[in-house]
Amino acid sequence: MTETPTETARLLELRGIDKTFGTVQAVRGLTLSVPAGEFVTVVGPSGCGKSTLFNMVAGLDEPDPGGVLRFKGRSCHAHELLGRVSFMPQRDLLLPWRNVIDNAIIANEIEGADRKTARARALRMLPEFGLTGFEAQYPHQLSGGMRQRVALMRTFMFERELMLLDEPFGALDALTRSMMQRWLLDVWERHRRTVLFITHDVDEAIFLGDRVLVMTARPGSVKLARPVDLPRPRSAELVTSPEFIAIKREILAAIEEESMKSFMATGMRAA
């Protein structure tokens, strides 16, 4: 092996990626790289191609030809990433006919794992996800926060180096959300996977991330990559510290600029 350490440490790399749907260019010249073990958060105005980015990295959408997509140091097609990245979409998408345990193990079941072993493992993970005693409940019997935790557990059960979380707490109320953020960091610090996390919430992005990527308005690309050099473990008070505020000011300014651009563009089209 002649690969240099920096190359192997880079789990995911995108260079000059474009994606066009019909006449709409969702993403243009997208370049980013994620080292192994890093928690990267992505923020940007709505419709900026964040979800397009995720769909490509999850293997669901093929980028336009021309760009470079590398995973674990090897150049590959998006569809080769199917089954190699653990993806959590915006909505929990729990299957109503499966109880908590069986929803949590569906990815393992698909990859051919023994159901009994997977169930036993999921049962042991329940306390960590605050779901003790709920193993036999069905999704319609759970609150929104619990459903989201089941979806996260499903994502964690599917043990892949890279986790894609698309606004997992977007639908939760503010209190539940901040509790879930601290809880997620707690779980993440124990499991140490590489995470790519989309959010609308700047506080959330800074609080969780090692690095915050701000995306431009459509066609999306990375406008700003801001490292968050705040110590871990992070507690709730962090969000009011001067260091946090300074980073927030910088990121908000970048987002503001892009939001105005996309607002003007849509306003113009409407007029």
Added chain:
Amino acid sequence: MSREALRGLLGGALLVLLWEGVACGFALPSYTLPAVSEILASIWVQRANLITGGATTLLEALAGYAFGTAIGITLATVIIVLPWSRSAILPVVMAVNSVPVAAYSPLVLLWFGIGVSSKIALVTLAVGFTVFLSALAGFDRVDRRSVDLLRSFGAGQASVLWRLRLPAALPLIAAGMRVATVRSLIVAIVTEMLGAQSGLGWIIYQAVVGIDFVGVWSAIFVASALSLAFFGVIGWIERKVIFWR
């Protein structure tokens, strides 16, 4: 007993009373409208005949129902697994379905004879359409994002079909199967009336020829009871299986 069931029973009782009152009060001749009591008495007298006929009709309906359901779901599955086959299968199915099933009866009687097999064939056809269309609608309604999620876990077509599409389509499939219960008995009876060796439809036909209208009503009552029972059983199974609605 639930309040709803109680109301249903009350409605039925009112209808019977009204019927009885009108039939007796206006002294209607039995070829216009026989009294309910007269019909029930006739059912008792003819019970042996009605039980044999009812058994034949029920057998035809159940067999056709089983075949039709299996074929309907299979055909819808084929369209989902092989998307290109949709434009080949759907127009043909629609063309055949655009004509009432009864219109095919003479042909089917010619091909399959006047025994039970011709009835089973037509019930299969009728039930098959109903279940096919509802199954296809059910499969089509599956959330695209859920399909994507399973694909991201590495699921192939078969896995997505088994773990997601089939259970997700179940509520609509079941609704189609519930409607098809009544259709199956109707088609069996109508076909029997056009030519059979036994069955409720055959009894009705013979009673009409013999100007025995009380006999016609007796067979109708039995058919209606069978139909309600079948509908009820399938509805009950549906509620048990699809618990998450």
